[in-house]
Amino acid sequence: xxxxxxxxxxxxxxxxxxxxxxxxxxxxxxxxxxxxxxxxxxxxxxxxxxxxxxxxxxxxxxxxxxxxxxxxxxxxxxxxxxxxxxxxxxxxxxxxxxxxxxxxxxxxxxxxxxxxxxxxxxxxxxxxxxxxxxxxxxxxxxxxxxxxxxxxxxxxxxxxxxxxxxxxxxxxxxxxxxxxxxxxxxxxxxxxxxxxxxxxxxxxxxxxxxxxxxxxxxxxxxxxxxxxxxxxxxxxxxxxxxxxxxxxxxxxxxxxxxxxxxxxxxxxxxxxxxxxxxxxxxxxxxxxx
Numbered sequence: 133x134x135x136x137x138x139x140x141x142x143x144x145x146x147x148x149x150x151x152x153x154x155x156x157x158x159x160x161x162x163x164x165x166x167x168x169x170x171x172x173x174x175x176x177x178x179x180x181x182x183x184x185x186x187x188x189x190x191x192x193x194x195x196x197x198x199x200x201x202x203x204x205x206x207x208x209x210x211x212x213x214x215x216x217x218x219x220x221x222x223x224x225x226x227x228x229x230x231x232x233x234x235x236x237x238x239x240x241x242x243x244x245x246x247x248x249x250x251x252x253x254x255x256x257x258x259x260x261x262x263x264x265x266x267x268x269x270x271x272x273x274x275x276x277x278x279x280x281x282x283x284x285x286x287x288x289x290x291x292x293x294x295x296x297x298x299x300x301x302x303x304x305x306x307x308x309x310x311x312x313x314x315x316x317x318x319x320x321x322x323x324x325x326x327x328x329x330x331x332x333x334x335x336x337x338x339x340x341x342x343x344x345x346x347x348x349x350x351x352x353x354x355x356x357x358x359x360x361x362x363x364x365x366x367x368x369x370x371x372x373x374x375x376x377x378x379x380x381x382x383x384x385x386x387x388x389x390x391x392x393x394x395x396x397x398x399x400x401x402x403x404x405x406x407x408x409x410x411x412x413x414x415x416x417x418x419x420x421x
Contacts, residue, residue: 144262151255154254155174155251156230157230157250167308168244171295171319172268172292173196177189189222189223189226192267193222199266200215200216214262218263218266219265222265240307240311244311244312244314248316248318253322255323256327259327272287293316296309333405334379334380335377335378335403336376338375338387339372340398343360343373346394346398350375353386356378356387359377360373360376384402
């Protein structure tokens with residue numbers, strides 16, 4: 133048990149290091165140089181950085197102290213401790229690691245696209261391990277705990293939109309507002325696509341007269357379970373079996389190919405699924421779900 137726990141912690145830290153490295157590069161090496169209105173607490177910290185030259189990472193850490201304390205009882209001590217660890221890593225990376233590398237001072241549109249993409253993948257790596265960088269993430273996770281059906285990316289976009297607009301108005305940078313919205317949209321889209329993609333799969337519905345042989349192949353070769361429905365044809369009214377099996381793309385491709393070998397007259401429908409959960413499948417959830 134202790135060995136497994138240590139392995140989990142090391143895996144968490146590895147994802148947090150990778151995610152925060154992407155976020156740090158996006159924040160300091162791209163966004164700060166282009167003076168974008170950023171979202172969340174990073175956006176607020178960027179305002180202080182541009183006005184008073186205060187360190188971005190340290191400012192984010194300070195801003196997170198009160199929300200972290202307020203949310204400790206609601207979210208739980210374990211999640212808060214993981215978040216604090218992630219926040220410290222983020223502070224070190226933004227203030228000390230990122231300045232060691234060159235900054236991008238080219239086209240602002242390209243910079244906005246790069247920032248949004250790096251943010252999206254960076255935050256995704258952190259979210260899928262049940263952690264966060266704090267700030268608006270606390271609010272996002274609270275909303276997800278009460279309304280789990282709402283997309284994570286949509287919540288993130290809605291929470292951060294006001295920060296982007298307010299920052300643009302403070303510095304009278306209308307173009308920056310539009311670029312900040314682009315960043316926010318790209319980040320939200322990538323977070324949703326990344327998390328949903330890890331849970332996605334396919335469901336095959338097989339109408340056949342060779343039920344037993346197909347079921348045995350699925351069980352013994354494909355190593356997947358299946359469900360059999362009794363159906364009746366709408367034209368002739370004859371009885372048919374419908375086999376339902378879920379799997380990843382490789383599984384369902386093999387099933388389709390073998391079904392046609394066993395029963396050339398079979399009818400196969402493949403339905404994409406945004407999430408497959410249950411025995412034999414590992415579902416990836418963000419914290420709060």
